[in-house]
Amino acid sequence: MVLSPVIKKLREGDEQTFRELVEQFRERVFNTALGMLQHQQNAEDVTQEVFLEVFRSVARFRGDCSLSTWIYRITVQKSLEHIRSGQRKKRSGFIFSIFGMEDQVNIATEAPFYHPGIQLENRERAAILFSAIAKLPVNQRTAFVLHKVDGLSQTEIAEIMKVTISSVESLMVRAKQRLRELLAYYYEKNEK
């Protein structure tokens, strides 16, 4: 196993290298967290937690994947921890159904999330799509956000999620199907 000079310097606690690493990855980490959590403050918290974890655990980094993949893994893991622990603030919003059946209507009281990187003409629709993304199972949500928000390839996503490329393809197909169902239900209730 050959560790890159960057990793060696990080392990030695080199301050300048750590600052450069943060500079290089801060926006990627923040945008992944923002796409996953759909909450500015929580995404900033996760960004801090990710770099703290990187600094603390770089000694345990075995170099079996790229530094970028490792940092993305930590980001996804920390974001999922936030989602699972329910730290995200509940916000008021619109009624949504996952299955389209009245007895299984899932009522989400969430305010729309406006991603700052979205073009103005797509702002409202992107907010609806983000609300639908928030209803996806975590694996589908992770794959979809990494692909659509971060622009990562399926190969990169497979490495980050530690699954095969075909699994990522499958996750993406199911995510899109589910999103279409959710959007169809929303359209019937709100747009028609």
Next chain:
Amino acid sequence: MTAGFYKNQHQKDMNAKEKWINETMGALDGIRRAHVNPELIDGFTTKIIHQKQKTSKIRPAVLWRVAATLAILISLNILGAIYYRQSYNTSQETTKAVASEYLYYLGPIKL
């Protein structure tokens, strides 16, 4: 109103719905990275580095003292255990010797 009219209307509705869904699905196309507040990042980067340095300064001294204390405590415990075991064996042997001698002088017990 004929069946054909309703069929056409339904088809129009479906097309509008599909169009809306497709457009919404494509709403993230061309998304740009959001910018994170650089001051926030600089602030916590400095904090993390200082925390690490502070921890690094304290750690060796505290670690050696704790290790030395633990070593002394463990040694004392082991020595104590060995001494107790030896004294226990000795006292048992002494008791047996005294008991046998005392019972010898008493003679056999008659019931």
